[in-house]
Amino acid sequence: MVPTVAVSEDLLAKYEPVIGLEVHVQLLTASKIFCSCSTRFGDPPNTNVCPVCLGLPGALPVLNRKAVEFAVLAAMALECSINEVSIFARKNYFYPDLPKGYQISQYDKPLAEFGFIKIDLNESQTSGKQKRIGITRLHLEEDAGKSLHEGFADAASKTAIDLNRTGVPLAEIVSEPDMRSPEEAYEYLTRLKEIILYTGVSDCNMEEGSLRCDANISVRLRGQKEFGTKTEVKNVNSFRFVKQALEYEIERHIEILESGGKITQESRLYNAHEGKTHGMRSKEQAHDYRYFPEPDLLPLVVDKKWQAIIRASLPELPEARRQRMMKEYGITAGDAHTLTLTRAMADQFESAARTARNPRRVANLVQSELLGRLKAQGLELEQSPISMAGVTASADLVESGAISGKMLKDLYDLCFERKRDFLAVYEEQGRPEQSRDTSALEKLADELIAANPKQVEQYRAGKKTMIAFFVGQVMKASKGQANPQLVNEVLTKRLEGD
Ligand SMILES: [Zn+2]
Numbered sequence: 175m176v177p178t179v180a181v182s183e184d185l186l187a188k189y190e191p192v193i194g195l196e197v198h199v200q201l202l203t204a205s206k207i208f209c210s211c212s213t214r215f216g217d218p219p220n221t222n223v224c225p226v227c228l229g230l231p232g233a234l235p236v237l238n239r240k241a242v243e244f245a246v247l248a249a250m251a252l253e254c255s256i257n258e259v260s261i262f263a264r265k266n267y268f269y270p271d272l273p274k275g276y277q278i279s280q281y282d283k284p285l286a287e288f289g290f291i292k293i294d295l296n297e298s299q300t301s302g303k304q305k306r307i308g309i310t311r312l313h314l315e316e317d318a319g320k321s322l323h324e325g326f327a328d329a330a331s332k333t334a335i336d337l338n339r340t341g342v343p344l345a346e347i348v349s350e351p352d353m354r355s356p357e358e359a360y361e362y363l364t365r366l367k368e369i370i371l372y373t374g375v376s377d378c379n380m381e382e383g384s385l386r387c388d389a390n391i392s393v394r395l396r397g398q399k400e401f402g403t404k405t406e407v408k409n410v411n412s413f414r415f416v417k418q419a420l421e422y423e424i425e426r427h428i429e430i431l432e433s434g435g436k437i438t439q440e441s442r443l444y445n446a447h448e449g450k451t452h453g454m455r456s457k458e459q460a461h462d463y464r465y466f467p468e469p470d471l472l473p474l475v476v477d478k479k480w481q482a483i484i485r486a487s488l489p490e491l492p493e494a495r496r497q498r499m500m501k502e503y504g505i506t507a508g509d510a511h512t513l514t515l516t517r518a519m520a521d522q523f524e525s526a527a528r529t530a531r532n533p534r535r536v537a538n539l540v541q542s543e544l545l546g547r548l549k550a551q552g553l554e555l556e557q558s559p560i561s562m563a564g565v566t567a568s569a570d571l572v573e574s575g576a577i578s579g580k581m582l583k584d585l586y587d588l589c590f591e592r593k594r595d596f597l598a599v600y601e602e603q604g605r606p607e608q609s610r611d612t613s614a615l616e617k618l619a620d621e622l623i624a625a626n627p628k629q630v631e632q633y634r635a636g637k638k639t640m641i642a643f644f645v646g647q648v649m650k651a652s653k654g655q656a657n658p659q660l661v662n663e664v665l666t667k668r669l670e671g672d
Pocket residue numbers: 206209210211222223224225226227228341
């Protein structure tokens with residue numbers, strides 16, 4: 175539920191929102207960052223724990239090399255510069271889910287800094303207008319445990335604790351306060367997730383908490399230089415909710431300021447059910463974490479040689495891939511955008527496009543025929559009954575004129591009905607073919623030519639584009655069943671004929 179807008183459009187226009195995001199991404203290592211406990215999600219509570227992640231006296235942390243490599247890879251994908259030396263620090267605070275009483279994080283010497291993500295400014299990805307959102311830093315840290323408020327007998331009066339997550343490696347990615355609207359924040363998160371997924375260092379599964387977002391928001395009068403007082407919306411678990419929470423906060427800030435009040439700097443939680451944020455009564459806002467260098471860990475050194483090895487494993491990233499695919503296959507920006515939504519999809523498309531007669535038609539079919547049907551049935555691309563090879567085969571059949579666009583649509587419907595791939599259904603239907611019998615078409619063409627002398631005259635006077643009008647009429651008369659290529663041939667012959 176989103177509450178109705180309380181602040182007028184005029185007032186909204188008077189203020190400019192300033193948004194920065196902090197994103198925690200769980201790295202896909204098999205073991206935790208400072209011990210060898212498993213990071214597996216969903217195991218029985220408190221089964222993946224040891225003296226190190228429980229913070230027992232005398233236990234010492236040992237850094238997981240893979241966690242460093244994953245974080246460096248993510249940082250490179252986000253265009254950050256990697257610091258050869260970074261320092262782990264203790265962030266001290268008291269909370270039941272933090273057995274040591276401090277979290278090992280990085281503070282004034284983070285692993286990576288000065289990156290950026292380019293976002294599209296318009297909803298339609300075809301405008302080409304992009305904005306650069308700065309990334310202040312990316313650092314490594316360990317996750318805390320999880321408080322459980324439900325699912326056991328005395329849950330009403332007690333909170334239980336699961337420490338399986340304690341010590342799971344996280345990359346924290348902090349943006350500059352460069353975003354100026356909830357839409358930009360949404361777009362930034364979408365691109366960020368896409369890039370991280372391409373690198374393969376995290377599954378970014380928000381339901382399982384592998385990607386979490388805190389949003390900092392303030393408003394200021396347009397034209398004003400100084401930032402307003404910010405609030406922080408913590409731990410929002412979907413991008414859509416981040417956008418809604420920001421929209422709510424912007425209006426709340428403006429209402430307070432317009433009525434002469436002051437914004438209190440605080441952390442807030444978003445209740446998606448009410449569509450509202452609420453202040454947290456925690457003392458954490460004091461932010462007195464008393465950081466100091468972690469005495470049990472050496473400085474982390476990622477020298478140029480190691481950086482080069484990691485960089486070599488960096489895959490082609492979505493933006494670069496889109497540009498290349500547009501060039502290579504002659505597809506539109508919109509097509510490229512859809513086809514690179516996941517790395518798997520882009521891989522599948524490319525292997526299909528290499529063998530297709532016309533890659534553009536493959537891209538087209540994915541957009542126009544496949545994705546719509548998948549969406550209607552609530553399916554992901556991986557669950558599609560029609561494989562990319564099936565799309566390619568169908569595209570080739572249309573391209574050669576063997577089947578019509580209308581026949582393809584019917585075959586696709588059957589594929590979804592029977593949950594079978596395209597070629598299987600095409601065989602089952604006895605390899606249907608559209609008619610190449612031209613006599614009916616010739617009759618239709620003659621009738622049209624007789625009925626439209628003006629258009630015929632224009633055509634014969636040199637306006638060759640007029641053929642489109644006749645083709646359109648024939649296609650309409652045949653209810654889309656005719657083979658456009660054939661229609662074109664017959665009409666050209668008739669129109670040029672006498
Ligand atoms: Zn452990």
